[in-house]
Structures are given as C-alpha cells and as structure tokens.
Amino acid sequence: MPAGTINEMEELQQKINELLEQKKFFEIKELINDLHPADVAELMTFFDRDDQVVLFRLLKKDMAIGVFEQLDFEHQENLLNSFTDDKVSEILNVMSPDDRTELFDELPAKVVKKLLFLLNPDQRKMASILLGYRENSAGRIMNPGYIxxxxxxxxxxxxxxxxxxxxxxxxxxxxxxxxxxxxxxxxxxxxxxxxxxxxxxxxxxxxxxxxxxxxxxxxxxxxxxxxxxxxxxxxxxxxxxxxxxxxxxxxxxxIIEEEATEDIHRLAAIQTTEDEYLHNSL
Incomplete structure (x- = not known):
C-alpha cells in the first residue's frame, strides 16, 4: 500500500516514533509490512541508525530485500555494518545481481572482497563476472537473469x-x-x-x-x-x-538521473570558475 502524500509520510514517521518509544514492535511490524518497499525505504531515512536497524529487522524477508534495494548506498552500508555475517549473506544472496553490483561499486575494494566470500558459489561467480566488466558499461549494470x-x-x-x-x-x-x-x-x-x-x-x-x-x-x-x-x-x-x-x-x-546530476554539478563548477574570474578581473 503506497504511503501517499508528504503529510501522510510525516504522520507515519510520528506514529512509528511513538510506537518505538512504547516498544510496541508487533504494531510497527504490521504497519510497515503493509507499505510499499519504496515508501519504507524513504521512511527509514528519517530515523537514526539504531532505529533503522530495528525497523529493518521487523520486515518480512521479501519486503526486507525490496526495501534494501531501494535504499541509497550510505544507508545500505550502515545496515550491512550493523548485521552479522549470516544476515549480510542472506541479503546479498537474494539481491538482484545488478543492484548488488551497484552496491559493490560504492564500497572499498577490501570490503567487497570480504562480501564476495559471503555469497554462495553461484552468486559469487555471477558477481565476479559483472564486476569484471568495465565500469559504467552495459556489462557492469546488466542483470544476467532473463527469460x-x-x-x-x-x-x-x-x-x-x-x-x-x-x-x-x-x-x-x-x-x-x-x-x-x-x-x-x-x-x-x-x-x-x-x-x-x-x-x-x-x-x-x-x-x-x-x-x-x-x-x-x-x-x-x-x-x-x-x-x-x-x-x-x-x-x-x-x-x-x-x-x-x-x-x-x-x-x-x-542512469539518466545520475548523468543529469553530474551535468548540473559540472555546470555549477564552470559557473563558479567564471564568477571568480570576473571578480578577480574587476
């Protein structure tokens, strides 16, 4: 069920905060598992790291994977650092291969090496193949699963x-x-x-x-x-x-959003340089 408007999201955040304070975890579980994964991912960003871990642990397995794939890299990394190796292995082994590769691309090589060993042999082989393609190439971002x-x-x-x-x-x-x-x-x-x-x-x-x-x-x-x-x-x-x-x-x-953001940053840098040049010239 979609959460809807910004006001509804804020109301949800407030309600969950109250339930967390009262330690009514069963009610939180029922509430968040009835939402769309994208809404839960957005909701989690409003909470501190400890509460994010609590909320994530209250998600059903399929919902948890959907939510994890929707989170940005910073929040994904925070969750991974809070989990046991068994929990990390469970998440990584059922993530879609392209989303997992995207996550690995954001992490230090040492961390990726450790995470690869938490994958089962088939998933490790698949991950290694995708990581072997050139960065930002079709091979690197593709999903090797298809009909x-x-x-x-x-x-x-x-x-x-x-x-x-x-x-x-x-x-x-x-x-x-x-x-x-x-x-x-x-x-x-x-x-x-x-x-x-x-x-x-x-x-x-x-x-x-x-x-x-x-x-x-x-x-x-x-x-x-x-x-x-x-x-x-x-x-x-x-x-x-x-x-x-x-x-x-x-x-x-x-990809289009990422490229657009890079273009905006590039233009902003050019504008800043031009402004500094004009200021110094005067």
Whole structure:
C-alpha cells in the first residue's frame, strides 16, 4: 500500500516514533509490512541508525530485500555494518545481481572482497563476472537473469517456461529467443504470447528486428537507447552475439538521473570558475 502524500509520510514517521518509544514492535511490524518497499525505504531515512536497524529487522524477508534495494548506498552500508555475517549473506544472496553490483561499486575494494566470500558459489561467480566488466558499461549494470526461449517452443510451452522461471516484475514483459549457442535471434513480448494461438511457435511470432547493446557499450548509450525506442528492457550481447543479460527501464532512469546530476554539478563548477574570474578581473 503506497504511503501517499508528504503529510501522510510525516504522520507515519510520528506514529512509528511513538510506537518505538512504547516498544510496541508487533504494531510497527504490521504497519510497515503493509507499505510499499519504496515508501519504507524513504521512511527509514528519517530515523537514526539504531532505529533503522530495528525497523529493518521487523520486515518480512521479501519486503526486507525490496526495501534494501531501494535504499541509497550510505544507508545500505550502515545496515550491512550493523548485521552479522549470516544476515549480510542472506541479503546479498537474494539481491538482484545488478543492484548488488551497484552496491559493490560504492564500497572499498577490501570490503567487497570480504562480501564476495559471503555469497554462495553461484552468486559469487555471477558477481565476479559483472564486476569484471568495465565500469559504467552495459556489462557492469546488466542483470544476467532473463527469460530465454527456443524458436521451436509453442506459445503454451513458452508460457509454461515463464511460469517456472517466475521472473521479477520488471523482466516479465519481454522474452528472448536464442539458439542452442545462446545467440540472440528474436524477441517475444508477453502481449505476443497472450494474443497468439497456443500452438503457434516462437519462430512464427518473434520479432527479428532486434534492438540490443553490447557489454562494452557505455551505460549512457544504453539508457538513451531504452529512452529512444521506448522499451521496458534491452538485451545485452557479448562480442559473439550471445545473450548475456538485460538492462531494464528502471536502471535506465537511474542512469539518466545520475548523468543529469553530474551535468548540473559540472555546470555549477564552470559557473563558479567564471564568477571568480570576473571578480578577480574587476
């Protein structure tokens, strides 16, 4: 349930403060677990570090992961420093790989090395692969999870595979058709599958005019491509045209906001320099 307006958020903060003082943790648990993860993440920033830890521990597991991914890096780092290794391991192993890589990029190399050892072997391998790509590249920001289909699959078989994969919400709308060497040969949207006859194959309904980026492409190019073609996700291929991941629209929004902030800071620095120059000239 969304928290709504700023006033409602302030009222929530006040109510939780009162409940914390009264140590009514069960009531807090019921209250915050009924909110949207983004609202809980925003709410937590109004509390001090100790109270943030208390609130986070009152979240259900799935909600906790959603909230953690929504927090900024400073608050994520504060929470990680407050948890046991077991708790940190639990969080990192279920985070989406792209969000986890983004977090690692903000932490000192020594800390990242320690955190990598808290991952299970599969997640550690995945994290190491993503961290191996150039910083600010498509490979570095992509999510290596995606819906892959084969061209001989019928619509029924494709939908059954999607159910089994149970992808996150931001990745369910587009599936990628690959050959047995993982070369990307087409895309199929959820709309295509829903509106097509059950017996039709992916070869009959897939779009072969594919918009994609490579692992070495700059993240700003990736974001602008998603914006230009108005797509929800963009496939990322390696140098042999093999599908290795996807970048979703929420990642693109983050990149555009980040680039805009950097541009503003750059312009502010130029303006300051110009003002100082004019002042000194006079």
């Amino acid at each position: 892959d289909l084969k061209e001989h699959y019928t619509v029924d078989q494709a939908l059954d595979r999607i159910r089994k994969l149970s992808p996150p919400e931001d990745m369910i709308y587009t599936a990628y058709v690959t050959d047995y060497q993982r070369h990307l040969i087409g895309t199929v949207t959820l709309r295509d599958l829903v509106l097509s006859s059950p017996e039709k194959t992916m070869k009959n309904i897939m779009n072969t005019d594919i918009i994609f980026v490579t692992t070495d492409d700059d993240q700003e190019l990736v974001a602008r491509t998603i914006q230009k073609y108005d797509v929800l996700s963009l496939p990322v291929v390696d140098h042999e045209q093999r599908l290795v991941g996807v970048v979703t629209v929420d990642d693109a929004i983050d």
